Amino acid sequence: MAVITDTANATTDLPASELVKIFNVHTRTWPDGKPITIVLRDPSSADMQLVLRKLFGMSQEQAHTFMQSHKAAIMIADSDDAVIHFVSSTRGAVGVVDLYSLTKDVHVVKIDGKLPVEQGYLLRGN
């Protein structure tokens, strides 16, 4: 799975701990002050199980409730295409998509200095 931002976002690498804070809505702005909007697939989708485990530390049900209570910060999309479209057209948006859905319209963010194709990447496998 790849973490993506809009192409204007200057953040190219995030520590895993910071990414967890972003997805748990503890960190709400980027270093340049731009507000963070999170966009994800439905937490019940198969692709999202790894994300729930690694970034939210929650079960499906817990994640569902958490997202319901943070509607302003977390958007849910029905496909990777929709995630990419939203992220590419929204300054400050961050999303998670399957590696093979990537397009040139978004930036891939490294986690702890690693890209999704590298050994030891946080969101590898599912």
Add this chain to the structure above:
Amino acid sequence: MVRTDLMSKFAMRSATLLLTGVAVFFAAEIASGQQSSSAAMESASANLPLTSQSEEAKRLVGEAMRVGLDLVEQEQSDVMLRQAVKLDPDFAMAHLLLAENSLDPAEQVAESAKAVALRGHASPAERLVIEWWQDASDHKLISAITKMNDVLSQYPHDKWVIFMVTNWLTTQTQYERAIAVYERSGITDSPGLLNNMGYCYAYMREFDKAFTLMDKYVAALPKDANPEDSYAEILRMAGSFNKALEHYRAALAIDPQFYSSQFGLADTYSLMGDQIRARQEYETGFQKFPLPELHQVQWQTREAETYIREGDLKGADHAFQSIADDAHSKHMSQVEADTYRQMAMYQPDPKPALALLTRAEAALKEGKNSMPAALHQEQAQILRVRVEVAVKTGNQAAIHALLVRLDEMSGNSNDRLIETAYHGAEGAALFSQHKYDEAISHLEEDKNNPLSLKLLALAYQKIGYSAGAKRTSETLANLNDPSLEQALVVPPFRKCYEDPSCSGTVKAVSLKK
């Protein structure tokens, strides 16, 4: 038969880029960017342009693609592509297609270089395809993925683009994605894509869906041999050997020159356990048909495997050595290395196994007529076998040193085959150290290899995950792939499974079924 060569060096899955629909959810609504402009509509209905000074060369490439995709007549297709590049030596896409389609390793290397060098003569879309290919070959996976998706978004209904993408996905075991791309394309008039999708379902072991597509493929091309040949292969994968034989014979009745079906008969007899009949069928094929180099090697190797299936390792040594000598004389370094590596895999004694692996690496160093990516992949496979030999001898220092090398290769390559070699080797090493949980996380990354599947079933059993052990054992027991790994693992696994007196560790897993 399905084409798995074209674009097979690409290690990526497709994205589905038709931006359709609206995302409606409990938290928010996100429009997914449905394309509505006339420009987008035009793009969606466009075909990938081919740039050539010669209309005849363009026609030949189109025909080569049709013959290659729908009829799986690879050699005929190559002849047309060679004619096309002769008519227009600057035709970059034709060089690329020939590089990917050729059954001659030297031609693959030469044509690939020409495609890259000539891409400046091509249209932006063709350049994108060539660079996608190049990035994938160079293991720049993320860049390759975005380029592939760019091509797909521009030409979502182009038959050849869909073919390249789905074929690539298939070789990368991304079958569901391949099917999704095909279904979104709306293409219903391509027999070749029906064939490819039938294989995708078969690889997912959804044989009912595969047979439905095969029925359609046969109906679409009743006078061609490949539909029957494909049907036969999928029946064989499902374990219906006698029906498979019938369909291979039907293919040969339609076209007595369709040699793939002759060798399909041989492969099927081998999997059925009749090695004498299998060798007769292989020899019939070799006598009747002049074969391209890579097909010759492929079926010579299968014939050599028949000796392993009947436990005649001397016979296997003799047959494999003959292939290695032939490859050496023809300067096919990767083929020679691969043959020595396979010989090492079945040696019961570590000493000759290591000697063979040294010979494999010597061939690899020569590197003649081989794509760099293929040489890297082969090196990783050799290291994997070295780890397996070191595990047998309990040489922990060697295991550690080899795994460091493989890990480094894997980390730097972005190549799925190299990654699975690393995971298979690491999993085997951890399993031997009784670190089952850690072994499982690696073995699960190499689920298409019977060697890893066997260890995975055992590891699941060791940690008390009976459902996983049962599922994995069933997968393993039902593998009907005519590969060396299958020959080494599956027949003894089945034998133990069926024998109540067998008390080996494999049986301990199987009994839980």
